[in-house]
Amino acid sequence: MALIGATSKNGARARWALLDFVVVVYALVPVLWIVSLSLKSKETIADGNFIPRSWTLQNYVDIFRTSEFLRALVNSIGIAIIATVIAVVLGTMAAYAIARLDFPGKQVLVGVSLLIAMFPQVSLVSPLFEMERSLGLFDTWPGLILPYITFALPLAIYTLSAFFREIPWELEKAAKMDGATPAQAFRRVIAPLAAPGVFTTAILVFIFCWNDFLFAISLTSTEASRTVPAALSFFTGSSQFEDPTGTISAAAVVITVPIILFVLFFQRRIVAGLTSGAVKG
């Protein structure tokens, strides 16, 4: 009996392992392909081998030599961080109000933010382009930060209000009874418990801003505010006839790394069930 049980358990484990493997390969092959391309020398770039025959870091050296890429990287980092901070701060306050208070127009607010989240962004590109040009925001940092905040806020509010709803309200009452002012109750009890939610939201918003191509390509025209995804499309080789595949791949790898680091670094903070034990349940 035990033997049969063990075998069928092993069988199930093998099937799961196979399935996991397929999923991981499916997801990672394109990424690894890009990494592989970025490490190939110019001569072997089109040879179709998965593992480069001649390894080189020349592509990386090249992109960091051009101001084109460095400037775009600075723009990307700056714009994404500023937009994330503003969206998360505003989103935290709005989500806390939505989760905890009953105020007139709450349903409308939630409805409108859902509407914004569903709105096709491409339909807004032309009006935004015209508006930003007449307002002098075109091709500036605020010109990208503003639409990013607009589209990131609904996401932030939704994610965060779900987290705030998880926090038992009695904890806040208990803090008040223990002698805390409303600000102390928020800072010492609610905020630490909401931290995983805030980090999760920050990561989602940051990735949204970091990956955006549509607004970046439409609302910028020079290096002043062009972000990396847009800048990639302007890459050229050293001569007109040179194929920039290697440098584009290297740049793609470079802008993927911060996202991976970001998620790995904060992964430990995004632990579910942090509030368990607050109340019986």
Next chain:
Amino acid sequence: MAEIVLDKVTKRYPDGALAVSDVDITIADGEFIILVGPSGCGKSTTLNMIAGLEDITEGELRIDGQRVNERAPKDRDIAMVFQSYALYPHMSVRENMAFPLRLAKVDNATVTKKVEEAAKVLDLTQHLDRKPGNLSGGQRQRVAMGRAIVRNPKAFLMDEPLSNLDAKLRVQMRTSVSKLQRRLGTTTVYVTHDQTEAMTLGDRVVVMRGGLVQQIGSPQSLYEQPKNLFVAGFIGSPSMNFLPATLENGEVNTPLGAFPLTDRVRGLVEAANAPREVIIGLRPEHFEDATLLDDTERSRGGTFTATVEVLESMGSDKYAYFTLEGDAATSAELDELAADAGSHDTGDAGSQIVTRLSAASGAAEGAEAQVWFDADKLQVFDPGDGRNLTYAD
């Protein structure tokens, strides 16, 4: 330590719903007072108003003679234990208990000393560095108590603190809550829907119904002298038996038969200007197996014969259940109690009565039994407004 006075305190919600109306309670320094009633009776709202978690619409709340209506909870120096315990999950047990002291900016050495003292009292010393998530229900409950006692507040408020525990632990914790309160001598207001907790814990009990205080008194006085049908039916387990009856020529005509009223009862009923149609109430322990009594005792009450429907032997006593023919007693109060107990619409015709007989009784299920009751213990109620016509101050 403090005296808490509720002076005509009223809570009305913005939608006009009246949650608590004109509550007058004077809680003496060091007293253990219980607010009890079915769910929705306003007991928790009253507690939250004392705590400062809900605004008082009208009336005045005084702690130590000072009006505190407008003070924030933190300025009232009151500690509260919540039904859900509301422990801070990101802090260790030690930090949970130290939290009120840290907010009060007490120095570290004193915090450590006080937390350790409280932990010793509550038997939590070995759990101080654990997180609430790893504790059992009873331990969490003790941490919640610990957080309340560390800063020696003027008063404790407890909102059904034991209702999340299993039955056995609840009885244990009940005794320890009681001991703790005696030892600390701190004024305590305790909310519960469980009449057993109310009877066993409190110096005085406040029975509430629909936002109104029904009666305030010691557990014994509520039991013996309920002011109305609601209190009579709510206090006591098994609860009082109610039967419809008519008063005529000094006799009471009931489904058990017609019996003369005793002089004491008749005097009270006449003084109260009783209507003809009444509801009578008899506690289960005021019945006895008639065959076990001598004649002089039997003459002090009435006897009736009925078929025992169910007999529960508890060892020390026997509970015999009878169903009597005729209509059951009806009134708004009794309907509400039935709804609260969930015994609504059981569909039984007639009225059921529960009697507690001595263990020596020979009563058997399905057989007839002759049962005596103490006529002097009879309580008479007005079905119209529910008041107790035999209530004597």
